[in-house]
Amino acid sequence: MAKANALFNIKRMLNESEKDTPIEVSFLQDLNYTLRQMNTWSSGYYFKEVSNEKNPELFDTSEGKTVNVVTLETLPEKCNKEHVYEDNHVLYHTNDQKYYIGVFSDGKPSRRYKPSDMHCLRSMYYQIIGADPDEEQQKSGDFYGICESGTDRHLRVQTAISLMRKYGVDCDYVDVEEYIKENNLQHLVVEKKKQYETKVYDKNRNIIFLCDGILKYKGQYFVFEFKTESSYKWINRESVDDSHKYQAYTYSLELGIDKVLFIYENRDICTKKPFILIVTNENKQFIENRIKNCDSYVNQKITPPIEASVTKKNCQYCSYKKQCKVDGK
Structure with missing residues (x-):
């Protein structure tokens, strides 16, 4: 019960804080938030952590759909090349699916x-x-x-x-x-x-x-x-x-x-x-x-x-x- 009350009070404080924030300040905060998100996922795609490394997936932030990571050998037929990234990895697509030829990055500099x-x-x-x-x-x-x-x-x-x-x-x-x-x-x-x-x-x-x-x-x-x-x-x-x-x-x-x-x-x-x-x-x-x-x-x-x-x-x-x-x- 105490935990529920604490969560309610935090939510109420956040709502009151938002009410006190001038609209122009709120807009600037939201603009800066969006700019950070755009640049964090600048390519529009990022690696999604999955438990099965043999079947990795990519999540498309622009469309909210799953993208399959494949090799050239396992790429389905009649796929169209959609985008070539600077690391020479390639994104292909069919009418209803997207396939990304690439490898997982460890997040470290090359x-x-x-x-x-x-x-x-x-x-x-x-x-x-x-x-x-x-x-x-x-x-x-x-x-x-x-x-x-x-x-x-x-x-x-x-x-x-x-x-x-x-x-x-x-x-x-x-x-x-x-x-x-x-x-x-x-x-x-x-x-x-x-x-x-x-x-x-x-x-x-x-x-x-x-x-x-x-x-x-x-x-x-x-x-x-x-x-x-x-x-x-x-x-x-x-x-x-x-x-x-x-x-x-x-x-x-x-x-x-x-x-x-x-x-x-x-x-x-x-x-x-x-x-x-x-x-x-x-x-x-x-x-x-x-x-x-x-x-x-x-x-x-x-x-x-x-x-x-x-x-x-x-x-x-x-x-x-x-x-x-x-x-x-």
């Missing part, structure tokens, strides 16, 4: 090196061994808005660059996949192309990277990188950010282009600053050594020490803070 993680050897190590990342904090609708805004600005600026030749400017947006083929870069595999961006995998070094593009401007080749940032960062921007240099070194190593053109845009007023980073052989060798060093720790199953060069800013956005604390210095 065991591949990423240019943006090269600043910390220990973070690289954790990712390659498949260590458990920290439990992700729920992000706000505002956070997703910032990400969407950056994506939108990327697309608009990249579209403008692709039209420069049309307006008489000596500039071409080079297709990354064609560049890889023409330059016989056999170690690189294109995993995904989306408009102007290309996801590329180096099968020899185990590096995965997303390239904003390659430009041929006035006869010179450049790797192109576009960044958006807040006013307080942009106003003092006088050079390429240190955290972005490892990306430039990696792109240069992979594509054989020594000049990286960065455009930093003020997120508030869209004013831009350009910088060119010339990547040296020493810079590229640094990345090579970095990977070999991490591979050595992985093979020996030894956690690398925390490097003196790692900053508090690096640690702030790290996905392995808990594991790092357990392992100590």
